[in-house]
Amino acid sequence: MSPYSAGRPQVYPTVPPRTATMAILALIFGILIPPVGIVLGHIALSKVKTSGEGGRGLARAGLIVGYVSTFLAVIGLVLFFVLMKLLFGAIFSEMYV
Secondary structure, eight states: OOTTOOOOOOOOOOOOOOBOHHHHHHHHHHHHSHHHHHHHHHHHHHHHHHHOOBOHHHHHHHHHHHHHHHHHHHHHHHHHHHHHHHHHHHHHHHHTO
């Protein structure tokens, strides 16, 4: 091998960016307690943007899961109360006929 040959390129190990703890918590709480997951997701996105940490995807996933779960819970509660109103309305209307 000649002293002027290129040889192999040097490979330096790189450390991936640290994942923001808030982003992980946002996803966990987005599943367990959706409103808390929404708040933590917004905080985590802000922190990831300013600090350069990793976890943007986790924070966004926590936000999406939190918003969808909250939306479904609200729809479920509305349907529950509407059905209860219809059910009790039918029961009480038959009692007074």
